[in-house]
Amino acid sequence: MGDAEFEKFFALEFTFSKLEELTAALISKHSFLMIKDCSGDLYISDNPMVMHNSKEYGPYGNIGLAVPYIEIYYPLSPKIVLAYMCPLTMNETEEKHRTADADVNSLFSRRFMSPAGISISDRLEIEKSRAEIQRAKSHYAMIRNERLAPINSENLLFLNSLQILSSFRYLACRTDDFAFAVKALSERPHWREGVGIRVS
Numbered sequence: 001m002g003d004a005e006f007e008k009f010f011a012l013e014f015t016f017s018k019l020e021e022l023t024a025a026l027i028s029k030h031s032f033l034m035i036k037d038c039s040g041d042l043y044i045s046d047n048p049m050v051m052h053n054s055k056e057y058g059p060y061g062n063i064g065l066a067v068p069y070i071e072i073y074y075p076l077s078p079k080i081v082l083a084y085m086c087p088l089t090m091n092e093t094e095e096k097h098r099t100a101d102a103d104v105n106s107l108f109s110r111r112f113m114s115p116a117g118i119s120i121s122d123r124l125e126i127e128k129s130r131a132e133i134q135r136a137k138s139h140y141a142m143i144r145n146e147r148l149a150p151i152n153s154e155n156l157l158f159l160n161s162l163q164i165l166s167s168f169r170y171l172a173c174r175t176d177d178f179a180f181a182v183k184a185l186s187e188r189p190h191w192r193e194g195v196g197i198r199v200s
Contacts, residue, residue: 022065031083031084031147032085032148033082034159035149035150037151042079042159043159043173043181044172045167050072051065051072107126164184
């Protein structure tokens, strides 16, 4: 058995031996589908289940199925990604929305009650903030209630970056357009550390 075949066998054996733990970690999270709604293609690598965490935990690391605030993404097709959100992230997001609403209302009250009153520029600033908050809340409500979210251009770059970072042997995409991968690796040589990639 060659090294590559042994690695595959070991990975499968480990996965099946830990299947109950892995399943429990995923079931506790909020799953939803991300649907591509922009130009460009999704990458997939030989290590397609990718994870991201915006929180730092020092020397203990911040990546793992059961780590608080972990985000998990798994491409199902060239247009669909299965995503998992940690319940802690959902709670934090809802709290941020409540705080943002309270902050905007407080700003309006202070400006309205000030001696100078509320100006047109004040109103424009407040309405802009309210519109941004509403967009964020609508996006989150779609994830929470409909279990769907669009993949826009920014999301696409983020997801493809995770695939590049997690890949070991190869990257693939539907149209063989690897311009982003080539650019990303040329601008960030450190992404190559521990990663051996070919495109196909």
